[in-house]
Amino acid sequence: MVKTGRLSGKNDSMNQKLRIISIVVAIAFSCSAGWAQRVSKQTQMNEFVTALMKKMTLDEKLGQLNLITPAARTGPFATKNATAKMMDGSAGNVFGVLGTPSSVHSKLSLADSSRLKIPLLSGLDIIHGYKTIFPIPLGLSCTWDSTLIERTARIAAVEATAAGYNWTFSPMVDITRDPRWGRVMEGSGEDPFLGSIIARAMVKGYQGKDLKDPTSLMACIKHFGMYGAAEAGRDYNTTDMSRLSMYQNYLPPYKAAVDAGAGSVMCSFNEVDGIPATANKWLLTDLLRNQWGFNGFVVTDYNAVQELIAHGVAADYKQAAQLSLSAGVDMDMVSESMIASLKDLLKAGKVSMAQIDAACSRVLEAKYKLGLLSGSARQFDAARAAQVTLTDENKSIAKLAALKSFVLLENKNNTLPLKKNTHIALIGPFANNQREMFSSWVIAGDVKSVVTIYDGIRAKASETIYAEGSQVNDDTITIKKRGGSFDSLKQQRMIKEAVDAAQKSDVIVTVLGESSTMSGEARSRTDISIPHCQRELLKALKSTGKPVILLLLNGRPLTIQEDLLYTDAVVEIWRPGTEAGNAIADVLFGDYNPSGKLTMTFPRSVGQIPVYYNHKNTGRPYLGKQEYVSSYMDQYNSPLYSFGYGLSYTTFKYSQISLSDTLLRGTKAKLKATITVTNSGSYAGEETVQLYLNDPVASVTRPVEELKHFQKVFLKPGESKQVTFDITANDLKFFNSNLKWDWEAGRFVVFIGGGSDMVKTAGFVWEK
């Protein structure tokens, strides 16, 4: 049948309308079905937990608020009588149980002796892998690859759950601007935007699609909050900052991890606005629960309830427990103040049964969500543990993550990559060491499976001589405070041996920096250079006249300006993990072209700290040779290497930015910013194209630039690609003086490039 155009047009438009209506109805139905399903799951959980709590005595409830540890691996002391406490239910949760999967399982089964047999939350600091170890988090963040990071967290979860753990104290999402702080190695650096992306990825990786899945580990967001801002970089020190800075710079990654559904939050050791986080109701209840809608449980950090006494807000452990519970803490890590005093506090009317019940139910809900309360879901399967641990696939991801985490800092005269027939002198105290490829946060990692740098290089280059060359540290105060020793005669012998080896080779590859115990918790340093004895070795090596390649092994940005005088190429390798040697050999010989970009600024000197890319302009910015401006007499303002910096064996050229518009209006407008990137060198390589924005006039001062988008492009030599970013009004938003997240009309500057200080610029106006 032939229809007239007019009629068929009418029918078409009716059909179209019907289709749209039915799609809308279907979406509404499926949304409400999803919503109904969530509500019914929540109701089931509530009913289950309420019924369980009806059976529980007060002591049993208090046991659920208690987290103990049988060994003092990550803190000052262990719990006494841990076994008995797990058996009688006075400790409902444990962390740091180590052993083979079957011995861990049998220790966790101790809870079966308790009256209600409620399974334990079994935690561990799985920070960058369980048995297969990935690069330290700061290194991982330099990949700018959230998919890969999520994958590393998933592997850690699969391996760790098979061994009996159901809870990890990760991700650490503290923003850090001070490399003196030893814990910068555990986080993703200085930027809240990138930090938020990584925080989400890690939570997703650990927790999987459903916490009930036996391969899911519950994540714990830490350390809430602002722990990374410890004054002078001294661990556990006071933090003090404006609310504006908290909201703008420090809180976003915690919030992102909450939004990603993390099941728990660990409060930090430091104070926030004069009240320690552990006792801070504004932080733990008003902000976290009421504003952000967090519905998991809050655990303290190690002994932090007791530490309220030293902070000076509690007279004794009883008052400390009262303050913590009232602030919103649900679980006491190791201090046992809550279990020791909540009964008395209840009798005295200082805490209520409702508060205890709320905390207990949150802990039980976590167990319910993990499937621990439904019997069979997480039964021990020895075969699975063997099958999923340290597999070839896990190691290949560890290698990829290491490769992508390396940052090429210097490459004078294209010293790198090396030819495979080069005679190499491999020198340094970490070059032939398995444990040193890990960090102080590797608790269960398999040291024996680590490929050392020496082995990795030898597998590719036939002629490699190795010499240790130096002891690690000759700093007298460190030795006095932390133990260790330094022998100057031995040092002279070691340097001589290294120089002899160097003289027989074409090129020197030296691995220097920090030992694994020099960064991490309680490892703050005031001098963040390569220890003096190692620098002496470096100088001696340079004096041979051979090219010197420095592989920097460390957990924080170091002050290496002077070392650059004695090197031809520098690669930041962080602490690379299980596949260290294989990954390093690939980079040295050009089988992989480094693409990592720094996520934390490298200062020129300690006196510049804190130095970070998203700083403010000040009223007297330094613009060259001037008096009475914000600058140092004896140092430049600029850092040695800025956020986003990282070289490649090839070079990338950027065109000018082309904007789809220069005048935009309203919240719905969209601006396209396009740039062409060309591989102008002779190696194929990956570039991370970064987009920053600046809002030059606003109601509160704004940073000189802020990362808003990035994309990765892979380009063959000579190849060009257009990279387009969509900028929306959302990208212009910031916290104003009422702490409202909003944007203001006006002029903006966009920067695009391969680093925060290597950019092209363009401007646009956005009106309301």
Ligand code: NOJ
């Ligand atoms: C103290 C650390 O601050 C925290 O990050 C860690 O998870 C706990 N100890 C448990 O080991």
